[in-house]
Amino acid sequence: MPVIAMRFLSTICLLLAIAAAPAMEREMDGPHHHLWTLGSAADLDPSAPSHFETIDRVGAVGEADGSVYRALKPDQFQVLWSMPAFALGPEHGAISQVFYLSVRFKDIAQKPMHFWSWRGGEGFYGKSILGEVGGAGDGAWKEETLVIPRSMLRSGDGRSLRFGVNNITAAIPVASMLLFSTDADLADRDLRITRAHALLRERRAAAVARAKDGMNDLGLPDPGAPGAPTSEDTKRGFSVFFPPVSRQLFANSLPSGSDARCQIRICPGESRSVLVAIRAIADLGRVGVAFSDPTSASGRIALSGAPVRWARYSIQKVGSSWSKDYRESPEHLSRGDPVIAPDRLGIACVTVRVPDGAGPGTYLGTLSITSERGGAAALPVSVEVLPFTLEHPAHATHGLFYYADYAEMSPFDLRDMRDHGIDMLVTGLLPKLSPGPQQTVAMDMTAVRATFAELKQLGFRSPMISSTGSLIDLVRSNARTADGSPEHHRAFSSVLTAIMDAAKAEGFTDTGFFPVDEPHTDPLIASALKACSWIRETPGARSYITANPKAVGVLQPVLDYDAYNLVYLTPEVGAEVKAAGATLMFYTSSVDVNPESNRYRAGFYFAKTGARSMQFFAYSLFEHDHHADFDGEHRDWNIVFPSMDEPTHDPTLEWEAVREGVYDYRYAYTLRAAAERARAEGRGGAADQALQTLESVLAPIDPIGKNAATPEQAIEADVRLKEERPDAAQDDGRRMAADWYESSRQRIADAIVRVQRTAP
Incomplete structure (x- = not known):
């Protein structure tokens, strides 16, 4: 056939394929799935069911090997698209089941593309990393399917679901994308789902294998000599103990002697997470845990319906985010009864929530443990509801760095934060x-x-802190002014004023603005000085900096909120901030592998510092795979994990320990407030006795921040030090004994009751 005729026929075939594509897309719509066949004008039409939002970042229609496609342009910041929403749950546009995204593409790049899904909140402009596609560079047409957990995708308008892709290193042809849910009406649905999970496991194993090369496995610490199992333990095939949620546990951890019974002391309105640790003597198969509702003459505490989550083990970095050391540890708490064998401790977690107004007294219930191949146990549970409620300062106390953009936040994230005691955000x-x-x-x-x-509706408090890192440049470019000109300054101030007006309309009296993160170098300090000066010159605006001594030495005259990294905090620093008329805060990492660090710093340590607020970094920032802690430049910065079961992320042991710390602080604050009221009412003796108890509890706490931190946190505070490798050995001497926290709470609670009894 002549070349001209062949070209003509090829062109006709391509045009026919393009013309047929919209019909193909409609024909493949069905219950809980949608196929987008690319290669028509509809790809760029915002009224089409599926379409690109960034139309300048995709190429023209092409054809190769019988496939019509659109090529993604290389080296783009991100390529965005929308697809029709379906199978949404009742709240906030969250998907009601696990979703999957199958991508058919030609694998011509040597690096994989990174796919993202929009849910609002922390991440990449409201999107969370889903996973990788391609990267073999073998030129073959492939179809790979990504798993989308329930908490990783949400519709903002109830009509569409948004996605993005980046790390595009070649003009990669994409022929189709199929979005479907677990119960989609697709003939090959189960095969696609099986392959998706297999691919995820394969990529995760490969990432871990690559990362392990050149890294140091610290192994498990010596747990000490195990005690002999009781005859009852031997008969049923397991022993049980109840460690505090803040105790660092490993696969080989043993009871400590003070955790043999399930006894909970709690205030009305308080929530506490209870751990049930199961040490198998024989292979138990699947194990289940269930609580009854504890009851007393005063009523009932709803516990039987509380979700039971089990700790999932994973390999985690030990040390700084750039450490070369790792250890397998339990962290992620997810639903689903596990298989428990003698070589690995089973850890269940249940959150006890006592409603406001619950009557004081002891409520009794039962914990039932069943096993597939072993025996069963029915153990007593005691919940003592204390005769007082916990108090809170009028201002925010516990914050979280939450990297959202343009105020696009996930309602599920915000609820989760409030449930864990967070009442302040450093965010966008x-x-x-x-x-x-x-x-x-x-x-x-x-x-x-x-x-x-x-x-405001959820109970967050002032001050809220808004990041303004790029605002000066954004204002200059949009206002079309000269840098630093009066017009530039006025436009910048107008934005701050508009934000403060919106905050005040909802009852937030104070708003801080955060222009530069950790300014260690002279250029960053100079940039912070300019931005903080402009902030301070805006009526009502307050400046916030993640501080270090060098920066504060220059910036203090224009600082309102001095948020020191924990490693720089000392009593002298606190006195200097107070003398300057500023407000002392501090921030610290939330991703320490030891949950106790979160409880210690958020609780009694914070109570001793006299700081107004403390903040944790961060919530859910992942490098790539959610369960591979070292497949990126640094460790994942997260205290939650994507959930397969619900629209709220799954918690971790570290996240539950944060809540324990928040309540430790509130116990200390409640005692101090009760003492102040007693003194004001003329009960000086009762006030003195209460404060003596508090001082006695706080006496063992070293106020020096670097001693409350770890050597690795000094590296987190100044990334210029990331190549340093401190000794990986955990310094248990810097932390309190596991049972110290509970005994300290009990002493404070008893003191609160005593001082209240002296009231007229």
Whole structure:
């Protein structure tokens, strides 16, 4: 056939394929699935069911090997698209089941593409990393399917689901994308799901294997000599103990002697997580745990319906985010009864929630443990409800760095934070900007106002801190002003004022602005000085910096909130901040492999420092695979994991320990407040006795921040030190004994009851 005729026929075939593509897309819609066949004008049409949002970042229609496609342009910041929403749950557009995304593409790149799904909140402009596609560079057409956990995808408008891809290193042809849910009406659904999970396991194993090369496995610590099992333990095939949630546990951990019974002391309105540790003597198969509702003459505590989560073991970095040491540890708490064998401790976690107004007294219930191949146990549970409620300062106390953009936050994340005692955010509360008239900026405040309203409704408090890191440049470019000009300054201030007005309308009296993170170098300090000066010159605005001594030495005259990294905190620093008329705060890592660190720093240590607030970094920042802690430049910065079961992320042992620390602080605050009231009422003796108890509890705590931290946290505070390798040995001498926390709470609770009894 002549070449011209062949080209003509090829062109006709391509045009026919393009014309047929929209019909193909409609024909493949069905219950809980949607196929987007690329290669038509509809790809770029915002009214089409599926379409690219960043149309300038995709190429023209092409054809190769019988496949019509669109090529993703290489080296783009991100390529975005929308697909129709379906199978949504009743709240906030969350998907109601696990989803999957099958991508058919030609694998021509040597590096994999990174796929993201939108849910709002922390991540990459509201999107969370799903996984990788391609990267073999073998030129073959392939179809790979990504798993989308329930907590990783949400519709913002109830009509569409949004996705993104980056790390595009070649003009990669994409022929189709099939989005479907677990119960989709697809003939090959089960095969696709099986292959998706197999691919995920394969990629995870490969990432771990690559990362282990050149890394040091610390192994498990020596747990000490195990005690002889009782005859009852031997008969049923397991022993049980109840360690505090803040105790660092390993596969070989043993009872400590003080955790033989399930006894819980708790206030009305308080929540506590209870661990049930099961040491198998023989192979038990699947194990189940269930609680009855504890009851007393005062009523009943709903516990039987509380979800039971089991600790999932994974390989985690030990040390700084750039450490070369690792150890297998339990962390992720997820649903589903596990198989428990003698070589690995089984750890179940249940959260006890006592409602406001619950009557004081002891409530009794039962814990039932069943096993597939062993015996069963029915153990007593005691819940003592204390005769007082915990108090809270009028201002925020516990914050979280939450890297959201343009006030697009996940309601599920915010609820989860409040459930764990977080009442303050360091986050992105900026409006979207566009050019305004006469060297001003136009602002879309819709999301900002809605988010402040939601934060207030959930119980967040002042101050809220908004990141303004790029705001000076964004204002300059949108207002079309000269850098540093009066017009530039006025436009910048107008944005801060609009944010503060939105905050005040919802009852947030104080708002801080955070322009530069950890300014250690002279250029960063100079940048912070300019930004903080502009912030301070805006009426009502307050400046916030993640501080270090060098920066504060320059910036203090223009600082309102001095948020020191924990490693720099000392009593002298606190005195200097107070003398300057500023407010002392501190921040620390949330991702320490030892849960006790989170409880210690958020609780009694914070109570001793006199700081107004403390903040944790971070919530859910993943490098790549959610369960491979070293497949990126640094460790994953997360205290939650994607959930396969619900729209809220799964917690971790570290996250539950944060809540314990928050309540430790509130016990200390409640005793101090009760003592102040007693003194004001003329009960000086009772006040003195109460404060003596508090001082006695806090006496063992070293106020020097670097001693409350670890050597590795000094590296986290200054990434220029990331090549340093401190001794990986855990210094248990810097932490309190596991039972110290409970005994300290009990002493404080008893003191609260005593001082209240002396009231007229």
